[in-house]
Amino acid sequence: MSTLTHLDDTGAAYMVDVSDKTVTTRVARAEAYITMQAETLSMITEGRHKKGDVFATARIAGIMAAKKCPELIPLCHTLLLTSVKVNLTAEPDKSRVRIDTMCKLDAKTGVEMEALTAASVAALTLYDMCKAVDKGMVIESIRLLEKEGGRTGHWKAE
């Protein structure tokens, strides 16, 4: 651990030069949780709105956010994602929804930010759709689970 890669010697931010890196297949997996009241979770997963668009909307928002990542994160490189998946799973025993994402491409730089951004925006979209009934929802533990490819190879969260 030595220096921050996104700052030059004077501390000024710049987009890191990846010209000399090798194109390899890169995969990243991330997750996020959104905790809510039990009744809120029931409204999404059972009864009246069971077949409703809540999860579908969050899924689409997450996928589109992965593509928008270089517009959101100032020093991210524009990438050509070859695959994006956003899964949502209700965990009624913990009164929360788990979001897990996967992004993949062949490139000189990794897709960690895309996977994390997809998870974050899917969670925010769930918040948006349920906020009229439950403003106290909390988005928790957005983190990288695993990444493959590139010079530093495989990394997995403990």
Place this chain on the structure above:
Amino acid sequence: MSTLTHLDDTGAAYMVDVSDKTVTTRVARAEAYITMQAETLSMITEGRHKKGDVFATARIAGIMAAKKCPELIPLCHTLLLTSVKVNLTAEPDKSRVRIDTMCKLDAKTGVEMEALTAASVAALTLYDMCKAVDKGMVIESIRLLEKEGGRTGHWKAE
């Protein structure tokens, strides 16, 4: 608590009709935390990169993300924010950075999503700038702190 406002009777998503709501001043405050290794936090706040652009970049990213909220969250209304603030505070004793945001406008609908999105994207930007030295950082507790204005009036997190 009754039904989800963003779904119609068939469960289809739509952008809620706010035509008949009143224009009032709306304020929302949100927060997020990003936990990292002690050394990572030191790199941002002390020594070599002390005057560097890390916090400034995250701040700008958060402000710009608040403006981009209706592009990210599918059912959000486009809004004309009159003020956005994003503060970052190092908390060395907890080895984390706290992000708190404030969004404000006069409108028929609230700015909760803008404040939450600003906090999320500022946190993601910190992750991006430090990920080369610390992939295990975790973004935690993104939540609404307080909102004012609108029909439901003042709300404050417990």
Place this chain on the structure above:
Amino acid sequence: MSTLTHLDDTGAAYMVDVSDKTVTTRVARAEAYITMQAETLSMITEGRHKKGDVFATARIAGIMAAKKCPELIPLCHTLLLTSVKVNLTAEPDKSRVRIDTMCKLDAKTGVEMEALTAASVAALTLYDMCKAVDKGMVIESIRLLEKEGGRTGHWKAE
């Protein structure tokens, strides 16, 4: 019928000055159809993918496109939509899907383009999701059905 409003005396395009127009409630309704093979329509509406995200994805895409209209149509004014609806209806007897949209706001200028753009992009999204099985789908009859508000008042397609 006299002159095109979006061109000046020299024929140069410009964004029409609406400063002196009155803010009124404006509503526009539009529709589009996408014709496909009977088997393709069955795949969307029956059997294996019956509960799948096809219509939800098109609906979300249409709503988001309404918000993006001023980025797509060069001379459109930026607007603050107060409501957007996108409905999709399978018409198996005609082997097609009907898309109808509604956009609403209080503004100095109308929302016809938003309603038409939402219908077009919802139709294009259906094409995208089914193109692997049916490249010959045709999007037909994108048109304005009705508009209310503004100086010219109510207009309805014949």
Place this chain on the structure above:
Amino acid sequence: MSTLTHLDDTGAAYMVDVSDKTVTTRVARAEAYITMQAETLSMITEGRHKKGDVFATARIAGIMAAKKCPELIPLCHTLLLTSVKVNLTAEPDKSRVRIDTMCKLDAKTGVEMEALTAASVAALTLYDMCKAVDKGMVIESIRLLEKEGGRTGHWKAE
């Protein structure tokens, strides 16, 4: 014809994995028509606005929309187009304008959606510029004419 490629086993939408596809040169051609009153068409092509920006504006809008396709169509991959053409032809005998488009690139996935999106947005732009004089215009027959490249090779509309 078997299953929709953009849905997984549970019916959830995702961005199709194209990692293992081959990079080939891909070309797609699409068309659209916009039918209008004879006087409207005359205003564009003759007399006072003959040298005006109407067709130029629609052409530029179409080209820019091709580049925006992955932002509009939720499950589209981001692509690096190497060529985009948008042609507009007045057909006075049929009181309409024909729009035909061509998109090209070297990639793992096709450019059908880009060509169709360019045609649609060029047509919508014509509608926008003429709507003050003719709200009854109809956009018709947006369809793929031809595509080359990729695993499925050459395809041509009947």
Place this chain on the structure above:
Amino acid sequence: MSTLTHLDDTGAAYMVDVSDKTVTTRVARAEAYITMQAETLSMITEGRHKKGDVFATARIAGIMAAKKCPELIPLCHTLLLTSVKVNLTAEPDKSRVRIDTMCKLDAKTGVEMEALTAASVAALTLYDMCKAVDKGMVIESIRLLEKEGGRTGHWKAE
């Protein structure tokens, strides 16, 4: 002249709070020049490409850029422009093109940045279209000419 309005007491950037400002009609006019070789200017204005899309493309790019201003300039407020004009004038005696722009709206904050951004992007678009024949073109004197409305009232460049 005292302090920079876009920084707080600690020097951190934020979006200035305009909540308490009055809505007035605001107008801003800006200009830019692009100097080129005489032959390059001739290619645009005479002979073979006389009726070509060069000026129309720059005009459209400038208008669209005015709408994109809050996405480009980090601390700009999102605005609802009511009018945008971009004029291009060949000045053969000075071997340059003059671009002048006008933006207008009713708002709590001014449109100077929109007018300046429109002028800049129109100039950049001319550069793009002519760069294959003349890389040495220079964009000069982008400046505000005049602004009206708001607390500080009328301002005119010397």
Place this chain on the structure above:
Amino acid sequence: MSTLTHLDDTGAAYMVDVSDKTVTTRVARAEAYITMQAETLSMITEGRHKKGDVFATARIAGIMAAKKCPELIPLCHTLLLTSVKVNLTAEPDKSRVRIDTMCKLDAKTGVEMEALTAASVAALTLYDMCKAVDKGMVIESIRLLEKEGGRTGHWKAE
């Protein structure tokens, strides 16, 4: 010098076909100046706001604008930048700030527009942050300094 590359035989604009060009490493360097009152420059570089975000904000805005170039310049190809740098230097003796930029990638087409756009938007951002105290600032001499790579090879401004 013969014809404009972005127009076809009829003078219609299109996105130039680069399919047959070779992928080479491309670099472009550009610059811009913004002249202001001596007091304005002092406010940025000395005293109260010395550690403030002014330069950082302009730097980030410039980097993000380079990525947005294909959205702004109608006929630009979408590119995957591998490196972007934006430097700001106060020149107190000339009462101005110099902005110089560098963009780099491996592609079939050059990055001149990205470097010029980054310089322009960084300058506009400085204008925005200082306009409350100095509306008379002028952005001057936006020009390409140098480009490498591609068929035409190395080019350097005189």
